[in-house]
């Protein structure tokens with residue numbers, strides 16, 4: 001946006017773009033330093049407009065200022081802090097934008113930009129990925145370093161975990177060296193109170209030479225003060241810190257001194273949660289708890305998902321939506337071709353393949369209930385802080401697969417959707433681990449829409465067949481990873497992982513996160529399902545599916561023992577794997593064929609979205625390698641099952 005100079009706010013900076021007046025005026029202004037490309041700050045406009053350029057000030061008549069066009073520079077604030085201190089919650093609170101937060105390090109691996117208004121000034125806020133230091137040791141820290149270096153920040157907001165002052169201050173001291181106004185925010189003040197941690201804020205502020213604020217980001221307590229301080233920085237009332245660079249040793253020394261001076265920890269008896277924290281990472285109690293957690297998750301996902309389908313969605317679709325939509329379409333479009341396209345051939349919601357019947361029913365009545373239940377449970381464990389503990393427990397098994405325990409997080413996320421799963425592979429350090437992690441999550445973890453479809457296809461034959469598919473998938477993925485770990489060169493690094501304290505989840509934050517993930521499904525995935533049903537319908541009407549069938553016949557029919565109609569489904573599965581499994585329903589496969597088809601469709605290729613994310617996160621070479629492995633595995637397993645079952 002380009003505006004006239006006199007329209008710039010006081011104290012706001014702008015870059016001169018153009019001077020639109022006679023050459024004479026332009027030359028005069030240019031001599032005073034006002035020329036295109038120069039950054040100036042407007043100081044006042046009581047009489048003439050006064051601007052500061054570098055160290056000098058220039059006053060120019062209001063009429064003259066009308067002809068100088070500037071692009072206002074947005075005030076830029078960066079949220080820096082260690083992983084898992086609550087930066088994303090602070091970001092959501094300030095900008096009103098929703099970003100995912102969770103109680104483990106590395107939730108944010110990409111930065112997010114948002115904006116907010118502070119007393120009439122527009123501020124751009126960036127949620128920088130968590131970093132322990134600005135000397136990068138992983139991808140997230142490299143992104144943080146990039147923001148530290150680029151010199152565009154007007155203020156740094158350092159979010160600090162108040163329960164962990166010493167460890168967090170290392171980054172704070174590094175940020176102080178940047179000589180950009182800094183606000184230190186002591187977040188999780190509620191947990192600090194609980195744990196008996198007392199911090200003398202005025203003293204800390206004096207020792208660091210910057211404003212320090214206490215905050216409970218999840219409830220918003222202290223947010224007003226943060227905005228107030230931000231406003232002071234905008235008004236130029238907060239000077240950049242004068243802090244001379246010090247060495248690594250000196251930094252730790254200074255931190256020791258600070259915490260001695262400002263922090264007091266009152267001894268409290270270990271709470272129930274603290275005792276649970278210890279039990280969760282010990283061998284026997286840990287495994288017992290993990291079994292309980294997994295059982296609770298599994299049962300609740302199933303009960304909630306099935307409950308929603310049986311008691312709410314199925315009755316709604318069968319008794320209200322179905323009759324209404326059929327009546328409407330038959331009245332409005334009396335053309336058989338269109339009716340076929342929109343409503344399909346048969347009345348059954350799963351078999352008709354009409355855009356408005358099956359196309360709407362699959363995403364909303366079959367997949368959505370499981371998305372709701374899965375992400376609710378996942379969000380709960382995420383916010384309680386259970387996942388890093390599962391990482392500790394699974395470390396030994398994961399080592400057999402060439403990974404360390406932390407890889408359990410991408411794997412669990414992939415059970416919801418592979419896209420965030422692949423993104424969180426950034427948590428892993430070496431290329432080798434990323435490669436092994438990618439293969440493992442592609443093979444072992446069908447996403448929740450796929451799982452929902454497998455359940456709905458196989459449950460009529462009995463729950464044991466659903467279990468069989470998952471046991472085979474897990475077995476194949478494990479064997480494959482063990483073998484790859486032996487073949488692929490290199491060693492995986494040891495695990496260093498921060499384990500956060502358990503905390504009682506904040507219900508509103510939890511629900512916001514659930515809504516964010518549901519919205520993502522409804523806006524991004526559901527329309528593709530509808531589109532997929534449409535494309536399949538058209539291809540079928542044009543006879544393309546039959547043609548494709550005859551080409552791949554020997555492979556599908558002879559090797560996998562599947563009927564010819566599945567060929568087109570396999571070809572289309574790349575678009576959306578969940579509909580590809582739904583497409584099997586009208587074929588009335590035998591139970592053996594259904595099991596083989598499900599396993600083959602899960603294993604052979606990832607869906608299009610996952611494919612592109614994997615490509616972005618790694619390289620062509622790696623993706624091609626990974627896909628050749630998954631296709632080979634799918635074929636071998638399919639063929640073996642055809643012979644064995």
Ligand SMILES: Nc1nc2c(ncn2[C@@H]2O[C@H](COP(=O)(O)OP(=O)(O)OP(=O)(O)O)[C@@H](O)[C@H]2O)c(=O)[nH]1
Pocket residue numbers: 081082083084085086087088089090100101102103104105106107108109129130131187188189190191215216217218219382383384503506509
């Ligand atoms: N008790 C308490 N919990 C908080 C507070 N602020 C954030 N949390 C929780 O702390 C956890 C981490 O929050 P995030 O916002 O994901 O942290 P982050 O700094 O963005 O973490 P990364 O993206 O991993 O660097 C979440 O479970 C939050 O609900 C707070 O003020 N009090």
Ligand SMILES: [Mg+2]
Pocket residue numbers: 087088089100101107108130
């Ligand atoms: Mg974050």
